[in-house]
Amino acid sequence: MKPPIYGVMAEFDNPNSLVNAAREARSRGYRKMDAYTPFPIEALSEALHLPKSKLPLIVLIGGILGGLTGYLLQYYITVIYFPINIGGRPLHSWPMYIVITFELTVLFAALSAVFGLLALCGLPMPYHPAFNVPRFALASRNRFFLCIEATDPLFDRKATEAFLDSLDAREVCEVAH
Amino acid sequence: MPDEKQIVDDLHPSPVIAPGYTFGRVTDQIAAVVLTRRTPVFWLACFASGFALLLLFLWSLVLLLAKGVGIWGIKIPVGWGFAITNFVWWIGIGHAGTLISAILLLLNQSWRNSINRFAEAMTLFAVACAGMFPLLHMGRPWLFYWMFPYPNSMGVQPQFRSPLVWDVFAVSTYATVSLLFWFVGLIPDLATLRDRTNNRLARGVYGILAMGWRGSAKHWSNHEMASLLLAGLATPLVLSVHTVVSFDFTIAIVPGWHSTFFPPYFVAGAIYSGFAMVLVLAIPLRKVYGLEGLITDRHLENSAKVMLATGLIVGYAYMLETFTAWFSGNVYENAAIWHRMTGPYASVYWFLITCNIVAPQALWFKKVRSTPTLLFIASLVVLTGMWLERYVIIVSSLAQDFLVSSWRVFHPTRWDWATYVGTIGLFTFLFFLFIRLLPMISIFEVRTLLPQAKIEEESQG
Numbered sequence: 050m051k052p053p054i055y056g057v058m059a060e061f062d063n064p065n066s067l068v069n070a071a072r073e074a075r076s077r078g079y080r081k082m083d084a085y086t087p088f089p090i091e092a093l094s095e096a097l098h099l100p101k102s103k104l105p106l107i108v109l110i111g112g113i114l115g116g117l118t119g120y121l122l123q124y125y126i127t128v129i130y131f132p133i134n135i136g137g138r139p140l141h142s143w144p145m146y147i148v149i150t151f152e153l154t155v156l157f158a159a160l161s162a163v164f165g166l167l168a169l170c171g172l173p174m175p176y177h178p179a180f181n182v183p184r185f186a187l188a189s190r191n192r193f194f195l196c197i198e199a200t201d202p203l204f205d206r207k208a209t210e211a212f213l214d215s216l217d218a219r220e221v222c223e224v225a226h
Numbered sequence: 227m228p229d230e231k232q233i234v235d236d237l238h239p240s241p242v243i244a245p246g247y248t249f250g251r252v253t254d255q256i257a258a259v260v261l262t263r264r265t266p267v268f269w270l271a272c273f274a275s276g277f278a279l280l281l282l283f284l285w286s287l288v289l290l291l292a293k294g295v296g297i298w299g300i301k302i303p304v305g306w307g308f309a310i311t312n313f314v315w316w317i318g319i320g321h322a323g324t325l326i327s328a329i330l331l332l333l334n335q336s337w338r339n340s341i342n343r344f345a346e347a348m349t350l351f352a353v354a355c356a357g358m359f360p361l362l363h364m365g366r367p368w369l370f371y372w373m374f375p376y377p378n379s380m381g382v383q384p385q386f387r388s389p390l391v392w393d394v395f396a397v398s399t400y401a402t403v404s405l406l407f408w409f410v411g412l413i414p415d416l417a418t419l420r421d422r423t424n425n426r427l428a429r430g431v432y433g434i435l436a437m438g439w440r441g442s443a444k445h446w447s448n449h450e451m452a453s454l455l456l457a458g459l460a461t462p463l464v465l466s467v468h469t470v471v472s473f474d475f476t477i478a479i480v481p482g483w484h485s486t487f488f489p490p491y492f493v494a495g496a497i498y499s500g501f502a503m504v505l506v507l508a509i510p511l512r513k514v515y516g517l518e519g520l521i522t523d524r525h526l527e528n529s530a531k532v533m534l535a536t537g538l539i540v541g542y543a544y545m546l547e548t549f550t551a552w553f554s555g556n557v558y559e560n561a562a563i564w565h566r567m568t569g570p571y572a573s574v575y576w577f578l579i580t581c582n583i584v585a586p587q588a589l590w591f592k593k594v595r596s597t598p599t600l601l602f603i604a605s606l607v608v609l610t611g612m613w614l615e616r617y618v619i620i621v622s623s624l625a626q627d628f629l630v631s632s633w634r635v636f637h638p639t640r641w642d643w644a645t646y647v648g649t650i651g652l653f654t655f656l657f658f659l660f661i662r663l664l665p666m667i668s669i670f671e672v673r674t675l676l677p678q679a680k681i682e683e684e685s686q687g
Binding site: 063064065068083084085086087088089090091092093094097099102104105108112122123126127130131133142145146148149151152153155156158159160162163165166167169170172173174175176177179180185186187188189190191 | 248249250253254375381382383384385386387389391392395396399402403406407409410414417418420421422437438439440441442443444445446447448449450451452455456459460462463466470473670671673674678679681682
């Protein structure tokens with residue numbers, strides 16, 4: 050069953066209050082929540098106990114695939130598909146393959162970093178309920194938001210709102226779907 | 227109780243960001259350049275002159291496609307002439323952008339935050355200009371895809387043992403990775419513009435480009451990781467690109483080219499000219515848009531110091547080049563350097579030495595480093611000097627190689643100049659379009675520099 054609202058959102062005017070609020074909410078037992086800020090705040094990931102990013106693994110795999118592609122492409126073309134005998138020099142001249150192997154490693158790794166980033170963030174996302182809060186536009190300017198989502202088992206429209214109100218928030222409001 | 231800190235000298239009297247800025251003010255001031263309806267006369271003038279030169283470029287392009295590379299002054303043995311000089315010069319300029327955005331990020335130099343965005347844009351446009359030249363120099367640019375390995379009915383494949391093929395991969399990877407890095411950094415700022423603009427069309431366009439970015443903590447932690455990883459990838463990449471460009475020369479046996487110190491020499495020269503371009507762009511921009519509080523004197527001074535350091539490396543390379551030629555005992559190497567200094571290109575050579583070695587010594591003085599006008603002039607001198615350096619390396623070595631009977635001096639034609647000046651127009655055109663349509667300073671990274679962004683750790687226990 051879909052809850053009637055997306056969640057409850059509190060607005061803060063400085064990063065300290067937001068981080069403290071996130072810690073407080075976490076210690077109260079809230080788990081389904083997200084914070085929205087105009088710039089990255091390292092302490093916030095800690096306060097929300099965000100899992101470590103999976104991006105490094107994605108990039109590593111992309112890089113290895115790129116390196117293999119680069120090397121095998123050159124090996125296949127120079128040794129099997131289009132061998133040229135130049136004064137009896139070896140066809141498998143691996144030192145000459147290094148540059149392109151390196152370039153393709155970097156290219157594949159960078160592409161997987163960007164597409165991995167988009168996938169992990171769930172972007173592009175044409176619609177998100179957070180934008181239903183009119184003041185949410187300030188999340189990209191100078192305000193800091195904490196949203197406790199209705200899917201949290203401890204969520205209760207009245208109690209959660211009262212709790213957020215007690216946290217030195219400028220404003221607390223409900224987020225429609 | 228902690229002891230009072232002893233202060234002997236205030237090491238950083240000038241702050242990275244001027245005091246008095248708030249998150250809101252930073253956002254509004256940078257976004258206003260894009261969102262305002264009024265366009266400064268300075269912008270119109272620069273854009274118009276860039277556009278005029280771009281038309282000149284298109285004109286010479288049409289002529290080139292119609293008549294072939296014969297409209298340029300290239301004649302055997304000087305087959306490379308202006309085109310490759312410009313290619314090496316432009317791609318070198320691009321390197322400073324990647325250096326600022328990637329290497330300084332890894333070194334945790336937070337002052338870079340207010341200049342990295344436009345420096346990266348500079349990289350992209352410089353690489354676009356650079357890419358034009360090998361493409362046009364091919365004679366039949368529409369067959370450029372022959373350089374890539376793909377199954378074809380001709381039954382031939384690229385020669386992977388040639389540095390020219392390495393160059394194709396290096397430059398195209400560099401262009402792609404620079405674009406990706408730049409775009410990833412832009413996403414949060416595009417979201418800011420989407421939320422700030424009153425124009426429906428602009429909101430739609432920025433909204434589509436921002437892809438629904440909402441600054442969530444999960445977004446940021448992945449974004450930070452992606453920036454770090456891309457910086458880690460771009461750092462060896464940028465060093466490899468000019469190394470591969472220098473391989474185009476060193477792998478050949480032409481006297482004056484065949485030398486192992488070319489890769490570091492080229493990379494240092496690239497960063498040298500790139501920082502000069504950063505200063506040439508930053509000094510007028512910050513003045514016109516009143517951004518002196520964000521691009522402070524300290525940014526200019528730090529860039530000047532990097533210029534001085536890389537300029538000294540380049541100076542050392544010139545000495546080493548001469549020494550190696552003499553020490554090798556090789557008559558051709560000796561002759562190549564001797565011709566450079568006294569032959570038909572002597573005036574160019576000594577002019578380049580003046581520009582690249584003598585003029586930058588002025589940067590030792592703090593007075594010069596802290597006077598924007600003088601820095602601007604010094605940067606133009608360095609840009610000229612670096613162009614001449616590329617010209618001398620390429621043309622003087624080719625013009626007088628092993629056989630005296632094949633010697634021939636290169637004379638540029640007016641279409642050589644038109645194509646070169648035309649790419650400056652292309653660069654100016656693209657750069658000013660960028661200034662008007664996208665935030666030229668990374669808004670979210672500047673927010674992190676403000677003292678308010680610091681999180682006070684709560685006392686444990």
